[in-house]
Amino acid sequence: MTAKLMADFTIEGPLRSIPLPFLNDIFGEENACIAESVVTQWIVMIVLAVVFFILGRNLKVKPESKRQAAAEWIVEFFNGNVETSMGTYYKKNYAPYIGALFCFCILSCLMGLFGLRNPTADVSVTGTWAIITFFLVLWTKIRTGGFKGYMKSFVEPLPFMLPFNIIGDFANPISQAMRLFGNNLSGMVIGGLIYFALGSFAIAVPAVLSLYFDLFSAVIQSYIFCTLTMSYVAMADMSEE
């Protein structure tokens, strides 16, 4: 299905970059492929590997380089954010995940600037991260409350809340995924529309809009996504602090 937005304007889903025919029987013919979103992720991964490697090597106790200052700032930024949102207990284990997720997310969004397909405009990608959040929440509930406590949490504060609590457990990650996906896809759609509408006059105006949709929105949405992940996990903590 391609969304027909105007007579001649179409916006399409990600390319099926590399078909994987051996998965045809399991995922169905259409989905048995490596999608464009995944290929862009690989580029992001290469970029991040290089950046992390350059930032993280040759660190000195007495800082000498701006590179080290940047590396320390990044790590401290995520440590600080995780500590304030989730508490000291989670800092050690969640700071790397949130840091990695944020870097991955923000760089994926920025890939749109280079004409690549933004992986976060694919609901399968944002959905994957939401699935991770769902399992982190589940694990945190069971870890802090025990299996019994987890079961009990569905009938609290009142038994009739049971359906809402069950919905809530799924709604949070789904809404989280949809927020990121929707924002980035809409940015892509609006960008495409602007180019289409301006035709051969597409100078300057798309750049300004791209600054908002690709850069500003990317940073904000990535930040929100990470913040939501942190707060969902922190809220799931049933241990009395």
Next chain:
Amino acid sequence: MGMTLMEAGATLQLVNINPSTIIFTLINTLIILLLYRFLLHKPVMKILDARKEKINSEMKAAEDAQAQAEAVKAEYDAKLKESKEEAAQIVSNAVKRAGERENQIIAEAQQEAADLKKKAEESIELEKKKAINEIKDQISDIVIMASEKVCEKEISKADNEALIDKFIAEVGNE
């Protein structure tokens, strides 16, 4: 749904839950997590911890050094006070000894002067006596000569001497 073109270059649906994308994204996210953790997070945390430790140990060393310096200062102050007292003691002792010595010297000088005076007086007395005796002898000779002349006769020596002694005594009394 309804997409049937399977060749590369075809596109997926715009809103499409794709299990292979989910699996690859999961793997990629895990790899990014490992990359972040081991290339950036761990080295930075190691450095931050090392720095924290270094700062702590340096602060402790500085505190120790300060405590030590204060102890040394207190010791020096005590020593200084002690030596000042000692110096004052020495000075007062010296003053006291000098005073004693002064008195002693004066006493000795006075003694010496007294001795000299006494000796001088003694010698004067002796000279005086000697002179008197000489004079006595001369006078007695003169008197004998004069009385011989006056009397023109010899008188016995005993009478003579008795006379002379009497005369001398009279002269001496005058």
